Amino acid sequence: MAKIxxxxxxxxxxxxxxxxxxxxxxxxxxxxxxxxxxxxxxCSCATCHVHVDPAYFEKTGTASEIxxxxxxxxxxxxxxxxxxxxxxxxxxxxxxxxxxxx
Amino acid sequence: MKKSDLPDxxxxxxxxxxxxxxxxxxxxVTMLLRLKDVRKTAKDWETFQSGAAPGRIVVxxxxxxxxxxxxxxxxxxxxxxxxxxxxxxWFKRPDEEEYREKLAKIINELVDEMLTRDSVEVVEExxxxxxxxxxxxxxxxxxxxxxxxxxxxxxxxxxEDSPVDGKKAAILYDYIDEQIDxxxxxxGDDLYSVLxxxxxxxxxxxxxxxxxxxxxxxxxxxxxxxxxxxxSIAYLADHPASLARLHxxxxxxxxxxxxxxxxxxxxxxxGRVATKDTEVCEHAVKANTRVSLCWASxxxxxxxxxxxxxxxxxRKMNPHVGFxxxxxxxxxxxxxxxxxxxxxxxxxxRVGSIDILDYEENIEDWxxxxxxxxxxxxxxKFNAKN
Numbered sequence: 036m037a038k039i040x041x042x043x044x045x046x047x048x049x050x051x052x053x054x055x056x057x058x059x060x061x062x063x064x065x066x067x068x069x070x071x072x073x074x075x076x077x078c079s080c081a082t083c084h085v086h087v088d089p090a091y092f093e094k095t096g097t098a099s100e101i102x103x104x105x106x107x108x109x110x111x112x113x114x115x116x117x118x119x120x121x122x123x124x125x126x127x128x129x130x131x132x133x134x135x136x137x
Numbered sequence: 138m139k140k141s142d143l144p145d146x147x148x149x150x151x152x153x154x155x156x157x158x159x160x161x162x163x164x165x166v167t168m169l170l171r172l173k174d175v176r177k178t179a180k181d182w183e184t185f186q187s188g189a190a191p192g193r194i195v196v197x198x199x200x201x202x203x204x205x206x207x208x209x210x211x212x213x214x215x216x217x218x219x220x221x222x223x224x225x226x227w228f229k230r231p232d233e234e235e236y237r238e239k240l241a242k243i244i245n246e247l248v249d250e251m252l253t254r255d256s257v258e259v260v261e262e263x264x265x266x267x268x269x270x271x272x273x274x275x276x277x278x279x280x281x282x283x284x285x286x287x288x289x290x291x292x293x294x295x296x297e298d299s300p301v302d303g304k305k306a307a308i309l310y311d312y313i314d315e316q317i318d319x320x321x322x323x324x325g326d327d328l329y330s331v332l333x334x335x336x337x338x339x340x341x342x343x344x345x346x347x348x349x350x351x352x353x354x355x356x357x358x359x360x361x362x363x364x365x366x367x368x369s370i371a372y373l374a375d376h377p378a379s380l381a382r383l384h385x386x387x388x389x390x391x392x393x394x395x396x397x398x399x400x401x402x403x404x405x406x407x408g409r410v411a412t413k414d415t416e417v418c419e420h421a422v423k424a425n426t427r428v429s430l431c432w433a434s435x436x437x438x439x440x441x442x443x444x445x446x447x448x449x450x451x452r453k454m455n456p457h458v459g460f461x462x463x464x465x466x467x468x469x470x471x472x473x474x475x476x477x478x479x480x481x482x483x484x485x486x487r488v489g490s491i492d493i494l495d496y497e498e499n500i501e502d503w504x505x506x507x508x509x510x511x512x513x514x515x516x517x518k519f520n521a522k523n
Contacts, residue, residue, distance in 0.1 A: 073470065073471065073474070074395050074455075075391035075392065075394075075395065076391075076392075077392055077395045077452070077453060077454065077455035077456075078454050078455065078456045079395060079399075079455050079456045079457050079458075080460075080466075099454070101441060101454045101456055102454075104173065104176075104441075104456065105456055108176055108177065108180045108462075108463075
């Protein structure tokens with residue numbers, strides 16, 4: 036079980052718990068504002084863009100080339116940007132803090 | 138080649154030069170064919186605008202048959218941002234459970250009817266009916282209204298002999314005018330009334346603006362949904378193993394829909410007008426000339442997609458542009474995705490196999506490229522699951 040904290044654009048902090056699936060799916064299950072996941076997680080819509088807390092970036096890993104191509108053209112992209120549909124939830128991510136990008 | 142295959146006519150030009158040329162009613166279009174160029178250009182709305190003369194970004198151009206600006210589609214920021222924000226929540230309603238249940242009822246009833254027949258012409262008798270009946274949900278109006286739209290036939294403003302037919306377009310535009318007047322007289326909780334009550338820049342939306350949103354909603358979701366539904370049925374007829382998989386592993390449905398959208402690319406391309414002299418893909422683009430974002434070609438770009446000409450229901454990374462890209466990405470995508478997800482689920486549950494009896498392909502003519510986008514008609518037999 037991993038505790039994950041999402042910080043939305045209006046500064047709301049929501050901590051949720053998850054075991055499996057992707058961070059996007061976890062956010063959708065918990066109605067996190069700004070994570071739409073329109074395409075269901077195939078890296079095509081970029082509506083699940085988050086900024087990973089730098090302290091955790093090693094654990095989430097960096098984006099693949101295809102993901103980067105999507106992020107590059109998205110609004111509010113930064114050094115620690117990821118598409119949350121591409122990050123699997125695992126115990127290793129316990130304590131993770133994510134800023135919702137849009 | 139299977140009957141349901143949609144060949145990629147753009148491959149050679151995409152690899153060799155990255156663009157194509159289509160001389161449309163003396164307003165030529167440079168078609169951009171590579172995924173990265175298409176995305177970059179779609180993103181750069183300042184250089185490649187949508188807010189040109191109404192109808193001009195559509196290919197073939199509708200400048201000669203339409204004065205009403207489609208909203209938010211033919212508007213650039215900052216106004217686009219306000220319009221889009223105004224309609225976004227309404228067009229997300231298809232994700233709600235109640236909406237999905239109503240959609241499932243519509244599709245189940247249609248499938249009931251199809252299973253009793255020896256032969257079904259899918260375009261007119263299935264896809265057009267499904268598209269029209271589902272649209273009553275998106276507009277939140279009585280189901281019976283769909284009978285009128287079904288009676289218009291498959292193309293709202295495409296006739297047999299001309300790609301752009303003013304007389305056919307007038308049927309839709311006059312109808313929408315009447316409906317707006319009806320909503321003014323007798324407001325309800327339908328999309329017309331909601332738009333008429335909406336405020337933009339601190340004032341009420343005008344009739345012309347409401348008409349612009351409604352034309353977009355009708356026209357943008359007609360041929361596209363019809364092609365996507367028809368092509369899905371042809372695909373399942375040709376690939377019974379996929380139908381069985383969708384039944385045994387319903388969790389793959391969402392991914393399958395994205396893959397079908399990538400492969401079918403129901404809208405071949407959409408234009409933009411350059412606001413200054415610029416360059417795309419080492420090709421000079423003059424100010425006030427048109428380029429098009431060729432979604433159909435970009436979705437077969439082997440630089441991003443492995444085996445791009447295969448439908449792979451397990452494709453996990455699928456950054457397709459079947460619903461466009463950037464600020465103007467398809468407003469009706471939520472509705473379209475739910476139609477296809479629910480349709481695949483119901484067919485997998487109730488249909489054991491589909492036989493293709495006869496068909497005539499719909500081939501678009503873009504001079505340099507001939508693209509199969511679907512079928513003019515396709516007769517099938519739906520066989521119930523035992």
